[in-house]
Structure formats: structure tokens, C-alpha cells
Amino acid sequence: MAPMEEQLKFRDPTLAKKVADHIESLAPSYNVKFCHVCGTHEWTITHHGLRALIPKTVEVIAGPGCPVCILPAADIDEAIFLALEGVTIATYGDVIRVPASNTSLQGAKASGGDVRIVYGVGDAVEMAKKEPNRDFVFFAIGFETTAPSTAVEVLNKPPENLSFLVSHRLIPPAMELLLGVEGLQISGFIAPGHVSTIIGVKAYEMFPKVYHMPTVVAGFEPLDVLFAISMLLKQIGDGKARLENEYPHCVRWDGNVKAQQLIEKVFKVVDGRWRGLGTIPSSALVLREEFAVYDARKKYDIKIEGSRDLLPGCLCHLVIVGKINPSECPLFMKTCTPQTPKGACMVSNEGTCSRIWAKHKITE
Amino acid sequence: MCLAIPAKVIEIHGNTAKVDFGEGVLRDVNVMLVNPRLGEYVLVHAGYAIQVIDRKAAEETLRLWEEILKYE
Numbered sequence: 327m328a329p330m331e332e333q334l335k336f337r338d339p340t341l342a343k344k345v346a347d348h349i350e351s352l353a354p355s356y357n358v359k360f361c362h363v364c365g366t367h368e369w370t371i372t373h374h375g376l377r378a379l380i381p382k383t384v385e386v387i388a389g390p391g392c393p394v395c396i397l398p399a400a401d402i403d404e405a406i407f408l409a410l411e412g413v414t415i416a417t418y419g420d421v422i423r424v425p426a427s428n429t430s431l432q433g434a435k436a437s438g439g440d441v442r443i444v445y446g447v448g449d450a451v452e453m454a455k456k457e458p459n460r461d462f463v464f465f466a467i468g469f470e471t472t473a474p475s476t477a478v479e480v481l482n483k484p485p486e487n488l489s490f491l492v493s494h495r496l497i498p499p500a501m502e503l504l505l506g507v508e509g510l511q512i513s514g515f516i517a518p519g520h521v522s523t524i525i526g527v528k529a530y531e532m533f534p535k536v537y538h539m540p541t542v543v544a545g546f547e548p549l550d551v552l553f554a555i556s557m558l559l560k561q562i563g564d565g566k567a568r569l570e571n572e573y574p575h576c577v578r579w580d581g582n583v584k585a586q587q588l589i590e591k592v593f594k595v596v597d598g599r600w601r602g603l604g605t606i607p608s609s610a611l612v613l614r615e616e617f618a619v620y621d622a623r624k625k626y627d628i629k630i631e632g633s634r635d636l637l638p639g640c641l642c643h644l645v646i647v648g649k650i651n652p653s654e655c656p657l658f659m660k661t662c663t664p665q666t667p668k669g670a671c672m673v674s675n676e677g678t679c680s681r682i683w684a685k686h687k688i689t690e
Numbered sequence: 691m692c693l694a695i696p697a698k699v700i701e702i703h704g705n706t707a708k709v710d711f712g713e714g715v716l717r718d719v720n721v722m723l724v725n726p727r728l729g730e731y732v733l734v735h736a737g738y739a740i741q742v743i744d745r746k747a748a749e750e751t752l753r754l755w756e757e758i759l760k761y762e
Contacts, residue, residue, distance in 0.1 A: 332748040446737030523741040575748035
């Protein structure tokens with residue numbers, strides 16, 4: 327797909343080299359650790375080999391930014407239950423291979439469940455309209471980038487045979503959690519550009535203000551990430567934590583107000599479970615009471631028992647908070663590969679383990 | 691998944707717009723979340739436009755960095 331003209335400039339290797347030199351000049355003598363919380367940022371960093379361009383003292387780690395990886399096994403178990411009960415599950419592609427407590431959605435499909443991959447929630451609506459005699463459930467996962475589209479369709483009077491299994495999660499509370507993880511010393515945040523188009527730069531105000539944590543909202547081209555790293559280093563050098571926006575062409579201070587209003591109208595914020603991380607307060611969305619008729623958890627009597635987030639030996643919960651690298655997990659590239667994933671981090675294109683595995687494969 | 695792709699708005703019909711991702715890839719996307727004008731670029735995520743792209747701001751960002759890097 328041909329990008330916009332400006333996008334190409336944000337991929338210019340000559341400019342990248344200049345910024346890398348600039349980063350070198352700004353990097354302090356001690357180690358710093360910047361944390362991003364977006365699977366797509368990890369993709370950009372790994373795909374363009376950005377870690378090789380920056381000094382060894384500047385480390386960039388991946389937080390829990392892959393919405394598929396943090397989905398509790400219990401939620402996937404719910405979708406699997408429905409699929410095996412004869413309900414058609416419409417879901418984003420990445421989810422179907424994630425191992426839940428016993429099997430995956432793909433496993434449910436192999437056992438006769440109707441599991442269909444959709445590109446967006448609109449596709450689920452179209453399917454439900456075309457097949458009025460079939461019950462559909464849309465598995466609504468994703469962060470704030472995706473929640474507005476779910477809200478749009480819930481408000482659009484969806485067909486009666488469609489309901490929503492809502493498992494949206496919110497990013498800023500997860501960032502806050504990271505600041506409390508023992509042994510994890512973060513020097514700054516690279517905030518996720520597309521989540522931020524929705525929630526705005528304002529959503530991260532507490533990080534410099536309350537936590538004195540340098541924070542830069544960044545886009546997804548390689549130069550966006552390099553600029554952001556450079557801006558974070560400048561803040562550290564100045565000794566003052568700020569909130570900056572590297573991505574003003576897509577992210578406004580207020581974000582997308584219309585989208586925020588739709589989210590507010592359709593969902594309420596509750597405490598949420600994150601796979602391997604436990605419960606994070608005020609980090610999940612559920613449908614408001616007035617939309618109960620579209621809530622799959624109310625429409626169906628879903629029975630699941632003893633959900634299990636982590637298989638024995640799996641260290642996804644440490645990978646997703648950046649405490650260990652994938653290579654430090656005993657299962658990585660042995661029993662856990664992209665073909666035979668044991669944990670969520672290996673399944674999704676944006677999971678840290680699958681990204682690092684892809685890189686290892688390239689350099690071998 | 692944060693993946694969102696810029697596309698140029700070439701037709702608008704109420705809450706749907708036909709957009710051009712380049713190289714002849716045209717799609718209908720939902721524009722309920724934004725107020726685009728013809729010829730503007732929008733960021734598309736999973737079939738929905740989530741923001742209008744301010745191309746001037748992109749150019750300005752690049753220009754500012756050129757300035758910063760000049761004095762190295």
C-alpha cells in the first residue's frame with residue numbers, strides 16, 4: 327500500500343542515522359529503560375532493527391500492549407463455550423490461536439464450533455443481518471483504539487441475533503501498574519500513538535505530574551520512535567519530566583472527543599483482569615445496563631470452570647511487564663514456538679515473544 | 691492491535707466514506723467517529739476512521755527535527 331508522502335520521510339534511513347547520532351549524544355552515562363505499551367510499537371522496533379541503532383545504555387522494553395496477550399483465559403473460555411454451544415463467534419484474527427484454559431477458539435472450530443475471523447465489528451453486523459436464523463456473538467477485544475467502533479455498532483441498533491462479548495481494556499491504568507512492579511525501574515514511557523488518537527495527550531498527564539515520569543506520545547514509523555526516544559533523553563538531561571507529543575499529525579491534546587463520548591455512552595469502566603497480571607482497577611469496559619440486551623454474558627448462561635491463565639513453565643506474565651526477555655523463558659523457542667504457542671505472547675503478531683522469535687529467525 | 695493506516699477520502703456518503711489506501715486499494719470505511727472532508731487523509735483502524743490526519747503538522751514535525759539536527 328502506497329503511504330502518504332510524509333510517511334516515507336518518517337522511514338528515511340539517512341534521517342534515522344542522524345537521529346541515532348543525536349540519541350548517542352544525548353544518552354547519559356548510566357542505563358535508562360524506556361517502556362512502550364503497544365504491540366505495534368514493538369513491531370516497528372523489531373522490524374526496523376531500532377535497538378541496534380541506539381546505545382546499549384538505552385533500553386526499550388515492551389509492556390502489556392498486546393490486547394490479545396492480556397486477554398484473560400476466562401474470557402476466551404467464554405467465547406469457546408459459546409462456540410461449542412452453537413453460537414457463531416466473530417472475532418479478530420489473532421485471538422483464535424491463543425491457548426485458553428483447555429483449548430483455543432481454533433480448537434473449538436476444529437471441534438465443530440463456528441468461529442469466523444472478521445476485520446472489524448462492522449463485518450460481524452453484516453454477517454448477522456445476512457443470516458438472521460443464526461446467533462452471533464462478536465468478541466469485542468482491544469484497547470481504546472478499538473472500543474469506539476464497538477460503541478458505534480452497539481448504538482446503531484444491531485440485529486437481534488447479534489450480541490457482544492466485551493473484553494476491552496484501558497491502557498493508562500496498565501501503565502500505572504508498571505510503575506509499581508517491584509524491580510522494574512522505568513525511566514520514561516513511550517505512549518501508544520493510536521490509542522492516543524482516541525484518548526488524547528491529556529490522558530497521560532498524571533505520569534509527569536504525579537510520578538515524575540517522562541512521557542512521549544509516539545507514532546509508528548521508525549523515525550517516530552527514534553524522535554520519541556530522543557525527546558525522552560532530552561527530558562532526562564534537563565532533569566524535568568514532561569508530557570510531550572511526537573505525533574501531533576494524528577494525536578490532539580483532547581483526542582477524539584466524539585469517540586470518547588460514544589465510549590462513555592455505551593460502556594462503564596470497571597476493574598479488569600489482565601492475563602498473568604491479575605486485576606487492575608478501573609481498567610476494563612463493560613456494556614451499560616441499558617444495552618443489556620446486546621450483552622452476551624447476560625443473554626447466554628455461560629458456564630466456565632477453573633480458568634487458567636498460564637500453562638506450567640510459561641512466563642508470559644513476566645514478559646508482558648518487561649521484567650524478562652523472551653529468551654529468559656524456559657519454554658521460548660523450545661516447546662513454545664509460533665506454530666505451537668504455549669502462551670499468548672507467542673501467538674499474536676504483536677506479542678513480544680513472536681516478534682523476538684521473528685527477529686532471531688532473520689538473523690540466523 | 692494499534693495498527694491503523696492512512697487513507698485518502700475520495701467519496702463521502704453519510705456515515706460511510708470511500709477511501710484510497712494507495713496503489714488502487716479502495717475501501718468503504720465508517721466515518722462516524724470523525725468529520726473528514728474530501729481529499730483529506732484519515733487514519734483507518736479495523737474498518738473505522740479514527741482521526742483526520744493533519745498533514746501540515748507532519749511536515750512541521752519533520753521541519754523542526756531538521757532544525758534540531760542541523761546544529762549537531
